[in-house]
Amino acid sequence: MPTIFIDDKPYFIKEGQNLLHAALSHGLDLPYFCWHPGLGSVGACRQCAVQHFKDAEDTKGRMVMSCMTPATDGMRVSIEHETCKSFRADVSEWMMTNHPHDCPVCDEGGECHLQDMTVMTGHNYRQFRFKKRTFNNQKLGPFVNHEMNRCITCYRCVRYYRDVAGGTDLNSFASSNRVYFGRNEDGTLENEFSGNLVEVCPTGVFTDKPFKAFFNRKWDLQMAPSVCQLCSLGCNIIPGERFESIRRVQNRYNHEINDYFLCDKGRFGHSFVNSKERLFVSMWRQKAKDVASEISQEETFQSATKLLSSSKRTVGIGSPRASLEANFALRTLVGEDNFYDGLSRHDSVLLSKVKQIVQRGPALTASLQNVKEADAILVLGEDLINTAPRLALAIRQNVIHMAQKKAAAVGIAAWNDLAVRNFVREKSDTVFVVTASKNKLEDVAASFQLHPDNIACLGYAIAHELNSEVELPKGMDADLLAKARLIAAVLREAKNPVIISGTSLYTEALLDASANVAWALCRQGSSARICYALPEANSMGLSLMNAKPLSLLMEEIVASKVSVAIVLENDLSRRLSSENLGIFFKNIPSVIALDSFQQQTVRQSKLAVATCSFSEGTGTFVNNEGRVQRYYSVFERKEKILESWRILRDWIRKSKKKASLWKNLDEITDDMCREIDTLSAFDQAIYRASFQIDGQKIPRETNGYSGRTAMVANLTMHEPKPLVDVDSPLAHSMEGYEGQPPSSLIPFFWEPGWNSVQSVNKYQKEIGGELKNQQPAVRLFDKQKSKKIVFFQRPPSLFKQQSGKWQIFPRYFIFGSEERAALSLAISEHLSVPCIGIGHEDAQKQKWLPGSMVNVEIDSKKWRLPVVIHPELESGMALMAHGLAGMDYAELPSYACIRLSESAT
Amino acid sequence: MDKPLTKNIQLERGPLNIDDYIKAGGYLSVQKAVKSMAPSEVTKTVLESGLMGRGGAGVSTGFKMGAVPMGEHASKIKYLIANADEMEPGTFKDRLLLEGDPHQLIEGMLISAYAIGATTAYIFLRGEYKLAQKRLEASVAQAYAENYLGQNILGSNFSLNLYVHMSAGRYICGEETALINALEGKRATPRAKPPFPPISGLWGKPTLVQNVETLCNLPHIINHGVPWYKALGKGVDAGTKIYGVSGKVKRPGAWELPMGTTARELLEVHAGGMKEGLQFKALLPGGASTDFWGSDRLDTPMDFSSTAKIGTRMGTGTMIVLDDKTCPIGMILNLERFFKQESCGWCTPCRDGLSWIAETLTAIENGEGQTQDISILARHARLLGPGSTFCALAPGAASPLQTGLSRFKEEFEQHILTKKCPYQH
Numbered sequence A: 001m002p003t004i005f006i007d008d009k010p011y012f013i014k015e016g017q018n019l020l021h022a023a024l025s026h027g028l029d030l031p032y033f034c035w036h037p038g039l040g041s042v043g044a045c046r047q048c049a050v051q052h053f054k055d056a057e058d059t060k061g062r063m064v065m066s067c068m069t070p071a072t073d074g075m076r077v078s079i080e081h082e083t084c085k086s087f088r089a090d091v092s093e094w095m096m097t098n099h100p101h102d103c104p105v106c107d108e109g110g111e112c113h114l115q116d117m118t119v120m121t122g123h124n125y126r127q128f129r130f131k132k133r134t135f136n137n138q139k140l141g142p143f144v145n146h147e148m149n150r151c152i153t154c155y156r157c158v159r160y161y162r163d164v165a166g167g168t169d170l171n172s173f174a175s176s177n178r179v180y181f182g183r184n185e186d187g188t189l190e191n192e193f194s195g196n197l198v199e200v201c202p203t204g205v206f207t208d209k210p211f212k213a214f215f216n217r218k219w220d221l222q223m224a225p226s227v228c229q230l231c232s233l234g235c236n237i238i239p240g241e242r243f244e245s246i247r248r249v250q251n252r253y254n255h256e257i258n259d260y261f262l263c264d265k266g267r268f269g270h271s272f273v274n275s276k277e278r279l280f281v282s283m284w285r286q287k288a289k290d291v292a293s294e295i296s297q298e299e300t301f302q303s304a305t306k307l308l309s310s311s312k313r314t315v316g317i318g319s320p321r322a323s324l325e326a327n328f329a330l331r332t333l334v335g336e337d338n339f340y341d342g343l344s345r346h347d348s349v350l351l352s353k354v355k356q357i358v359q360r361g362p363a364l365t366a367s368l369q370n371v372k373e374a375d376a377i378l379v380l381g382e383d384l385i386n387t388a389p390r391l392a393l394a395i396r397q398n399v400i401h402m403a404q405k406k407a408a409a410v411g412i413a414a415w416n417d418l419a420v421r422n423f424v425r426e427k428s429d430t431v432f433v434v435t436a437s438k439n440k441l442e443d444v445a446a447s448f449q450l451h452p453d454n455i456a457c458l459g460y461a462i463a464h465e466l467n468s469e470v471e472l473p474k475g476m477d478a479d480l481l482a483k484a485r486l487i488a489a490v491l492r493e494a495k496n497p498v499i500i501s502g503t504s505l506y507t508e509a510l511l512d513a514s515a516n517v518a519w520a521l522c523r524q525g526s527s528a529r530i531c532y533a534l535p536e537a538n539s540m541g542l543s544l545m546n547a548k549p550l551s552l553l554m555e556e557i558v559a560s561k562v563s564v565a566i567v568l569e570n571d572l573s574r575r576l577s578s579e580n581l582g583i584f585f586k587n588i589p590s591v592i593a594l595d596s597f598q599q600q601t602v603r604q605s606k607l608a609v610a611t612c613s614f615s616e617g618t619g620t621f622v623n624n625e626g627r628v629q630r631y632y633s634v635f636e637r638k639e640k641i642l643e644s645w646r647i648l649r650d651w652i653r654k655s656k657k658k659a660s661l662w663k664n665l666d667e668i669t670d671d672m673c674r675e676i677d678t679l680s681a682f683d684q685a686i687y688r689a690s691f692q693i694d695g696q697k698i699p700r701e702t703n704g705y706s707g708r709t710a711m712v713a714n715l716t717m718h719e720p721k722p723l724v725d726v727d728s729p730l731a732h733s734m735e736g737y738e739g740q741p742p743s744s745l746i747p748f749f750w751e752p753g754w755n756s757v758q759s760v761n762k763y764q765k766e767i768g769g770e771l772k773n774q775q776p777a778v779r780l781f782d783k784q785k786s787k788k789i790v791f792f793q794r795p796p797s798l799f800k801q802q803s804g805k806w807q808i809f810p811r812y813f814i815f816g817s818e819e820r821a822a823l824s825l826a827i828s829e830h831l832s833v834p835c836i837g838i839g840h841e842d843a844q845k846q847k848w849l850p851g852s853m854v855n856v857e858i859d860s861k862k863w864r865l866p867v868v869i870h871p872e873l874e875s876g877m878a879l880m881a882h883g884l885a886g887m888d889y890a891e892l893p894s895y896a897c898i899r900l901s902e903s904a905t
Numbered sequence B: 001m002d003k004p005l006t007k008n009i010q011l012e013r014g015p016l017n018i019d020d021y022i023k024a025g026g027y028l029s030v031q032k033a034v035k036s037m038a039p040s041e042v043t044k045t046v047l048e049s050g051l052m053g054r055g056g057a058g059v060s061t062g063f064k065m066g067a068v069p070m071g072e073h074a075s076k077i078k079y080l081i082a083n084a085d086e087m088e089p090g091t092f093k094d095r096l097l098l099e100g101d102p103h104q105l106i107e108g109m110l111i112s113a114y115a116i117g118a119t120t121a122y123i124f125l126r127g128e129y130k131l132a133q134k135r136l137e138a139s140v141a142q143a144y145a146e147n148y149l150g151q152n153i154l155g156s157n158f159s160l161n162l163y164v165h166m167s168a169g170r171y172i173c174g175e176e177t178a179l180i181n182a183l184e185g186k187r188a189t190p191r192a193k194p195p196f197p198p199i200s201g202l203w204g205k206p207t208l209v210q211n212v213e214t215l216c217n218l219p220h221i222i223n224h225g226v227p228w229y230k231a232l233g234k235g236v237d238a239g240t241k242i243y244g245v246s247g248k249v250k251r252p253g254a255w256e257l258p259m260g261t262t263a264r265e266l267l268e269v270h271a272g273g274m275k276e277g278l279q280f281k282a283l284l285p286g287g288a289s290t291d292f293w294g295s296d297r298l299d300t301p302m303d304f305s306s307t308a309k310i311g312t313r314m315g316t317g318t319m320i321v322l323d324d325k326t327c328p329i330g331m332i333l334n335l336e337r338f339f340k341q342e343s344c345g346w347c348t349p350c351r352d353g354l355s356w357i358a359e360t361l362t363a364i365e366n367g368e369g370q371t372q373d374i375s376i377l378a379r380h381a382r383l384l385g386p387g388s389t390f391c392a393l394a395p396g397a398a399s400p401l402q403t404g405l406s407r408f409k410e411e412f413e414q415h416i417l418t419k420k421c422p423y424q425h
């Protein structure tokens, strides 16, 4: 293994690293600014200087920037040499010439990379005596706060925002010591990943705006390892709490998924738990028209068990956003026969198809890391930026990764970021993104738009090119066939391609087509993987429960004489048409809804049971790739609210006379994993509540946590006893194990001298790689693969326009289609509005302008919506906003008449 | 004495048009190269001629040309750029060539482009050089008309398109990689090297950036051969050089002289010595980014090798002379203010260090200096040296500061002690 000598000590290095990367990977402290493991090197800040010696005799050496110098075998360098050491302090001093010396009032204070690095360099007295330059700040929207005077001009923000996230509205302006980072005018940052600026910026320029509104220091937050609740990818997050509110969400590094970056929905959407719509107390409504009245937890228990004991038939309706445990508890209560999935008709169908595909194999599912490292990618249909945002960013990272490979051919190191970008100018020729409307990956990938059925046909044609067993759709034109051939040729050459699709276009043929492509590739011996964006965070988990489709219940509802329906964390108005919802409530006398916030089903139910949210209860999700991940409760309310599974457990205890059922999460986990075969691997991998390190639990609070007694001084003078967490190895306390816990149990990243988010360095085996205490992932579909391939046949027919009608497909929005994220204060200021998207040609023909109000009529139901024009949309189809507040559920894809609304303005 | 570079230049008359230029022997080198020399032979001849880049750094031109990938596997698209940004304070040698004999530059570019296989070339012209722009554009049009530019030049397989690009005007645009960024429409910040432009330059393609004066030498080397060219120089370095003198001398100007002419000869013979009543105090030999020389250095031959030997640089070879009645601190302040203003803002030492230097010098010159200012300036002069900044702008800025601090130590102390500038009445 190549070895370098740092201050005369030998260190093994990995080929292709730069000196900074190598030194940090060995845990050495070497300050840096412009470098970032997710951004590479540019050599701008000059903070990472080290001394490089010709040989063992050379004592003077030459100063080099470690981030810009390849580490090569036998190299001798020094971090401690006086020349580079004092130079690093000088760099700090220069940065400080204009920096406001007011850390105590800065939002970054206490978790600031600039503070940490300044201390590390030893700079402590600034000789600069002249006036500091000052800037105006900009209003950048609800997510990110801007305070330009704190800028040290490291260029990370623009490099991240433009080069990684693909944003265009943030830039650097002017020169000399007046370089300004911002937009060309005030306005909301347009990019869906803008929140990462908060973590990428090493100073207090870009900070978390909602956090600022209810600010406290990092060390005063109670934190826990958690998993994003807002899409199916399962990015790892760290929510932080104080005074029973979630103050912010930070990225929790997981190199297989989200690495350093989250999407803005994930970062800013979780404060729905603080929303006014939260349900803290249960409600009882005697008759449908009655005003509901608040009831205690004991009364809730009594009412529920009474309803259950007199019920002829009780059905349970599960949820793709509730934990595995909650769904399992409900299934146990009502029995498998009475357990329904709580999904809309198409979600049900699509999800079981996805499950079938990933279980049947032979293609393994792709993690985001697989996507980042794939050598070819095909996206069939899914509008990722809106349905699985972080996956869209992973595709951008893939494009960078592939460019690095190209640049290596002329000796440009992968980390030499601008050199790579300057050398590789073309769009990717290995990433293909085919969608119904523009997908925001056009700038980096080969991309074009088709009707969803035609996308599926294209997929079939690609698969046919790869394996003639797959049927070729009839009537494809030469252009489309040429495209199929080209894409197939690229995929054929790839060793580890990833085929991506999803459920959001409600088009089953897309799933079939993408499976065919992946399987045809597997047949050739490549390790092709498949990746589906699913509707919700635990859609895949729910699919393991063998639930019956909700639509089945609706078919038999009149005949079936259901007396009680328990709806688990699910708003059926998002799953059923308003007509069907009416039928549901009419035919089921007692609807019990459990949820953590007010929604239509809760409002209409007889008994609305308040449950805690992910921030106050521990649970488990299965993400889109079949990865089982547990999120841990962050805090407990003084007025404790129980998790759904505990509430349901109490009802089971009573009705089934099992008084000691599931005393804690471990017990229900055991039962669940025993009963659901696929989950058995999880049971072995999970850390039980009894897990301790050095006889201690893992504290959720930092050792600087303040105000334990002061916070409750109005109630008692005494420090309350720490709460006991019977469900996890984590403690609601600042006391406990202070070292680095296993990867899934890290409540926050911190090391002495490393107070900022970049302390994650200290937790990694290699910077940017896996964590030191990385646990192997539990991925459910990696094993049971059969080698036998049965391709899906029956490709759809190519789309034919119906005169006077439009075929309507749903359109998801990153900000708005997720019901809970929409309740977050920050996101509520950035919501998409209901609309109907029409192609340019159609709009011209109809003389509709953007904003024209039209009536969309499906069967006998009408939606009055403003027109949005998607120039690229095929004639004869339209995209109707899905899941936005105030929009009735529509059964799609459907044909509709669209007419200018009478009262159009 | 041979003056190949300026033989056609008569400022009163204006530049030769293409017919007269050809009559005077112009474009012969292109005929010769394209018809009878392989590209590699051209490069080899230039390498052997010993021509060193006239942009300031003095790198062997043949070596740079040889670094451009050639042959089957090399990129089909390659670029040649003439660096005509000439914003170095006190430097006006390229202007003489651009305004005086634009066809000579085009001819030089044809030779270079032929040697490296470039099919597109740019002249990156200083934003203020409006007259040069007019003359270049006219000459380029003539060259296209006569098929010295365009497709299949002189019936050969060699084609070249040439564009004149006016800079938006920043000193840093003269740095070759910042120039490339500027040409692409990006922020004019330098790029990291390696990769050097011959590997990855304009639009990521192999690119050669050469100074105007450098390029103008090429036709003559091809026409007259290596021994002739070597013999032009007085000392080790080959060829002639366009030297210039500015400041309070009798006859400021620019002259083509043998490489290796001493500073004294330039000052006393060609520039006619100091103006009446003024004494020589110091000079900057080649633009603002070089060291101050005192009278002790006047006999140094102005060439790359001799100056390197005594640990200093010739730079562009166009000197700025300081007399005894002008405040040296004022002069340094003026220079550093320029460098501060022109810092691209990419790297910390230059961006924040130069502002600090300029603030400090302003304070000293205004009588508000403090004793520690001298050590602060000295620290900066040391810290902005080569290796600590991203490009050569800051080390260039440090040169006059560092040498000025030692040569004008007394003046600095006097300013601070008496709290005023003794040169101001």
Ligand SMILES: Cc1cc2nc3c(=O)[nH]c(=O)nc-3n(C[C@H](O)[C@H](O)[C@H](O)COP(=O)(O)O)c2cc1C
Residues within 6 Å of the ligand: B052, B053, B054, B055, B056, B057, B058, B059, B061, B064, B083, B084, B085, B086, B087, B088, B171, B172, B173, B174, B175, B176, B177, B209, B210, B211, B212, B214, B215, B391, B392, B393
């Ligand atoms: C700040 C800075 C400004 C420069 N300005 C010029 C310039 O105006 N003209 C020029 O030819 N070279 C300039 N150079 C040098 C170029 O980077 C480059 O070395 C030169 O154009 C190469 O040409 P040559 O090899 O023919 O000398 C500058 C360098 C620096 C660092």
Ligand code: SF4
Residues within 6 Å of the ligand: A150, A151, A152, A153, A154, A155, A156, A157, A158, A181, A200, A201, A202, A203, A205, A206
């Ligand atoms: S705003 Fe932040 S990230 Fe951007 S340059 Fe300034 S300090 Fe760096």
Ligand code: SF4
Residues within 6 Å of the ligand: A228, A229, A230, A231, A232, A233, A234, A235, A258, A262, A263, A264, A265, A266, A267, A388, A389, A390, A391
């Ligand atoms: S991509 Fe999905 S899982 Fe990741 S942060 Fe965004 S919403 Fe959450």
Ligand code: SF4
Residues within 6 Å of the ligand: B172, B189, B190, B342, B343, B344, B345, B346, B347, B348, B350, B351, B389, B390, B391, B392, B393, B394, B395
């Ligand atoms: S030294 Fe640095 S800041 Fe100065 S011009 Fe060069 S790159 Fe820009």
Ligand code: FES
Residues within 6 Å of the ligand: A020, A031, A032, A033, A034, A035, A042, A043, A044, A045, A046, A047, A048, A049, A065, A066, A067, A068
């Ligand atoms: S971290 Fe190396 S120069 Fe900025």
